[in-house]
Amino acid sequence: MLSSNQRKLITQLSKKKYRISNKLFVVEGKKVVNELIASSWPFQNLFTTEDNFHPDAEKLSLEEMKKITHFKTPSPVLGVFILPEVQKLLVEPITIALDGVSDPGNLGTIIRLCDWFGLSELICSKTTVDCYNPKVIQASMGSITRVRCYYVEDLGVTLTALQKPIYGATAKGDSIYTAKLPKEATYIFGSESHGISAYLSNHLNGELAIPQFRKGSSMAESLNVANASAIFLSELFRSS
Amino acid sequence: MLSSNQRKLITQLSKKKYRISNKLFVVEGKKVVNELIASSWPFQNLFTTEDNFHPDAEKLSLEEMKKITHFKTPSPVLGVFILPEVQKLLVEPITIALDGVSDPGNLGTIIRLCDWFGLSELICSKTTVDCYNPKVIQASMGSITRVRCYYVEDLGVTLTALQKPIYGATAKGDSIYTAKLPKEATYIFGSESHGISAYLSNHLNGELAIPQFRKGSSMAESLNVANASAIFLSELFRSS
Structure with a gap:
């Protein structure tokens, strides 16, 4: 069950200023969310309409997912990830x-x-x-x-x-x-x-x-x- | 002034089946419409929110253009062009x-x-x-x-x-x-x-x-x- 605060926050994260002020961003799609998790990217929340996606994922109904997706068609998985700190330049050749x-x-x-x-x-x-x-x-x-x-x-x-x-x-x-x-x-x-x-x-x-x-x-x-x-x-x- | 029939037709042309049955397709954007006209591609209608775009163009209000665009933001020019007949294969190297x-x-x-x-x-x-x-x-x-x-x-x-x-x-x-x-x-x-x-x-x-x-x-x-x-x-x- 999604709280109205969560819903509001996720919707706001489509805008850069809210991503910066909350230090969060949204990733949708099973493949990409899995890649971020596999790369140890820290997340705040994982939401899914599926069973058994991830032990930390909250189950949502399709209707709830439709309310938070940033796309026309929702993916079965949406993750709220932590915006990384700005690091030093790498400078490759x-x-x-x-x-x-x-x-x-x-x-x-x-x-x-x-x-x-x-x-x-x-x-x-x-x-x-x-x-x-x-x-x-x-x-x-x-x-x-x-x-x-x-x-x-x-x-x-x-x-x-x-x-x-x-x-x-x-x-x-x-x-x-x-x-x-x-x-x-x-x-x-x-x-x-x-x-x-x-x-x-x-x-x-x-x-x-x-x-x-x-x-x-x-x-x-x-x-x-x-x-x-x-x-x-x-x-x-x-x-x- | 756009007739309701024109409006309905242009909206339908976002779908392939209506493009085929009407033998028409929609092009939006001044640059692309101009390129089609320059290539002598036959058109049925040209609509524009601007003055002096083309002698055959019908002037529309922005509100009218918003009703027929296939995009979120309308362009100043929308053309209804004739779907070409299928020709023979060219077969390049x-x-x-x-x-x-x-x-x-x-x-x-x-x-x-x-x-x-x-x-x-x-x-x-x-x-x-x-x-x-x-x-x-x-x-x-x-x-x-x-x-x-x-x-x-x-x-x-x-x-x-x-x-x-x-x-x-x-x-x-x-x-x-x-x-x-x-x-x-x-x-x-x-x-x-x-x-x-x-x-x-x-x-x-x-x-x-x-x-x-x-x-x-x-x-x-x-x-x-x-x-x-x-x-x-x-x-x-x-x-x-």
Whole structure:
């Protein structure tokens, strides 16, 4: 049985300000909740409509679950997890940074990509969607347990302090297929609608692009940012 | 001023069966509607909340637009376009086929990817989400005007008839970074949750995989299907 306070809190946790003030976030879906538990991520509550999901889980009716889900269709499992403390930067040889990526699905799949290619950190501008947004968590498919998003006030200052060359993914850059892609460097991807901000552009040591193969007067303007990141990461790691 | 019949029809067009019975589909967003008009795609109606969008556009109030949009937030432009007749297969050297991709955002960005790499056709199983779904159109960002989705009853039969080797993207396949990737071949991507169907697996001449770079006991199970397609397409075209 869900108390009205619990219900109110869980509903509020769809918003970043309540996640921060309560130091909690919500994860839905059996697979992702299980991954967080397996990674020893501390939780406050587990709710389930199933029997025998977890000894600490509270059983809810489907009606109760519908009242707290952040999605149109509830999952059989919802967990309230503790927001981690901000830690120090890890600084791996290859750093991926995001400047204003706003779509939760894009951030989630970029986290999943970083995980696939063995990266454990993603540096994000404050203008990038919060990684504890329920849709980001869902799209990350558990990779949030292995890839930490590190949010910074000023990407230009933080990335310059890493003392590695900084490359931006832009429409007009050199082809990633022919340019040298250093294995100790930072690669930045910009927002879905505006690309890399004008301010951050001044901090770049170079610009790189995925060349377009269609010829003609009518062609695509850009690739989806997660797909562009996928191609960059593949190109960076394929020969390493 | 919108008639109640128009309103009812546009709302119904969110469903595939009404798109087919009316031979119409809805496109929202100025950029995508403009791309369809520029490609001479025939339309039945254009609606806009703006002045001077197009000589044939009917002006609507924001309130009226809110009643017909298929999204949470209406765009300033909504067009009702004519569903094209099914044409013959184009058969390009490289064929991309989708077996049960169900997420509209994934199909939309895969269409955008095919466009980027110069492909004009995507062969889809009947179990793949309809390409005239409003969310697919939106995610394709106008690439639907250059990449046609060809839906087939039986992917196994259609792809075998192309008389090219058929490769499936699977978790256990050979690394795309070391395997030979023929430039005349079909590459299949399976559904988000189940991969390539057991039936279609019997038609494969080979299996290919994107190797995972993270080492350890805990790792990602898979990549998002659109990101996997991005990496495959990049690998296929990078040296062509």
